[in-house]
Amino acid sequence: MDGNDQQSEPIPIGKVYLCPGETQPISKSVHLARLSSGYDACSNCEHRFDTATLPGEVTKKVHGSDKQSQQSQHVSRFSGFLDRGVGIRGLYLNEMTRPVISKFVEHAVELLTQSRDSELTVDDEFADNSPSLLSDSALHVLVAYDWRPSSADLAVGVVPVLKRSGCEIIDLGQTSRACFDFAISQFKSDLGIFVTGGNGVDGVNGLDILGGDGREWAHPGELTTLLTRLNSPASRSSRYAGNYQAFSLVDRYEQHVRQLFDHCKPLRVALACGDPLTMQILGTILFEIGCEIDFLDLNFSSSDFPLQAEAFRCEVRDAHVDVGFLIRPDSQTVHVLDSRGRAISPASLKDILTRNDEAITLGKDGRFWFTGSTPQCDAMNVIAHLLKSDPNSWVSPLKR
Template identity: 25%
Template sequence: MEIKRNAFKAYDIRGKIPEELNEEMAYRIGRAYVDIFKAKKVAVGHDIRLSGPALQRALVKGLTESGCSVVDIGTCGTEQIYFATFHLKLDGGIMITASHNPQDYNGMKLVREESRPISGDSGLKEIEEKVVTGDFAPVSPDITPGTVTQVDILSDYIQHLLTYVDKTALKPLKVVVNAGNGAAGAVIDALEKQLPFEFVKVNHEPDGSFPNGVPNPLLVENRDVTAKVVRDTKADVGIAWDGDFDRCFLFDEQGNFIEGYYLVGFLAQAFLRRFPGGKIIYDPRLTWNTIELVEQAGGISVLCKSGHAFIKERMRKEDAVYGGEMSAHHYFKEFSYCDSGMIPWLLVLEIMGREGKPLSELLQERTACYPVSGEINSTVADAKAVIKKIEEKYTAGARHIERIDGLSVEYDNWRFNVRMSNTEPVLRLNVESKCDSKLMEEKTEELLAVIRS
């Protein structure tokens, strides 16, 4: 099988099967991982994609031939690999997943000890080079091949999830859960026995052929299913996940989609009640609501470049209690600073029970205070030239300019961030205003006209 570089991205490995990612590459990734990190024992698992088991067998062969033992946790979500790695005190973990990509894709997310991320600047480029060149240290005849042990971590993982909430505060809410035929269903089934919620299950059974479409709730056309069931069943809340459930997306009782941005400030306040004066990490795309809520709760807000590797590194450095991105990635100190798609909704439902208010009412003031455009992607021929054009047009008279991640420009009553994609010729735009939806919409259209001209 041909070996290509295409599947190696900034933060993970992801490509089309078999031309961009195949079993020979998976085997070589196992060899390279042990060569570089000297791992003795790692966790391995795969999501529900049909190509997962074959890729896992090849990966495990590469790992064990290099003398590394494998803890096989089977079909799982990405955060279960994170959990297994830090909970069992392993040297690392490898998750076989392509998250929300089409069904003919697969990939890998790799971590070291304590579930520290492996990305382009922390070992992934070196793995890529070894995989492409085949330049591995020879396997010494003195090396004892690693063993493979199948371990069921589900029960321990469920118990860990429940430590984030006060079960006595939970109320018997009706909750629509849409796993998108991904890996989340099994976790919901296990949690169901321990929670007072009535779950209405949609696209619940795992199916790697994705009979109801790719599990990506960020796509507007994919939200209608969950929203409709919430309204039809008169549910209190709706939750949808991507394929490997490291992100969750919420809908209020009216079926309205909740932008991930508003949950960052919402969850920050919840953690600051538990950890007064704690630090909260946030990304530069949308900021005002988060900063204000953290300040009101007596916490310290810390700006960080978006992307899981940057957020996790900064959280460790600052000893932050929580970090959130508007893209629905939420990070928790007690989860080894990793992101989880299960902890956020549990916390939200606890707050709903404690406050005795519907989700729409809990968020109504914040969505009115800081209306947002949502992230808008535009394909452009020369992203750098477009950003330069925007900079020339908008920075004069601005109150604050930030270049930590793309270009952020702030005025008294509105702000925007525009940034380049890591992997494609796309610019991503986010706009927010202070209590002025019309202004936000006008400025969004104005900026899009510049970007798309």
């Protein structure tokens, strides 16, 4: 061979094994030896599942660490946001996935369990038995999801985590956020998990977490603590699997809402609603009390809601109605327009609603909270109170 000829590298025969971070291939025997010895690079190697005849006990650690690494990456990559300071949101599949949802729920249960156990007091005569009593006391959790197609998929990741944590689960299925709040008060549950994108576009989804008193977990607050725990494994709160049952509360919720509309004045109403259940119930009730209803279509999945709201305003103005109600997909936020298509500001609306001496709080996000009412926050409650008020105080002079 001529001295100027370059010596060619040997052509590898069969499968090539190359460890992460190394430049030279290794033989299969070296690959298996490293797997069996727990070589650090094996946990991230593409060949880690090629175990040949190695015993399962040897490879279990490698595959287990791989699963933990994937779950950690799912959560560490989560760069979602807090909706109105109370809801966890992210892009579906990019940021908000079943593993991410499961992680949030798992840590929420752990956080609530630890908080509840720290507040419990045990009589001295039962002090010796207190650890087992506390650890085996099950949390009662309500689960539901909104109308988005992605919500049903994400909700699949919620129930298994709750069962594994020993929770008593009531699954309401697909429902509105207002109906879910009503269920929290009816079942006296400890925790509520609602899979929802709130008022975001179709590609956004996430979680609303509620305590047993119906109060939303917020930031700063419980959500702040929850977000700091995501990259750490959660402890299992019970040795026993929880029980599960599906339940529908829609009929009872509708009966409750009907009572709100007693003695309401019939008007001609323009209505657009981003929640199917709210639209169904409200449309039926308004028709029964004698209202004329113009149902207006609105693209609530649009990323440009101000443009959609402007289209609604024009339709209300041209329809010659007494009032227009625009209910957002969360079933809690409602925008009210007069017959000229002019928006009644939340502050002015609060003045109208409080003339009956009822305690009403206006949140920074524009939602109204009725003290002593169930649920406290519901767009249909706002509409019912408005229809009971004096129309001369808010209907446009041209319509009086």
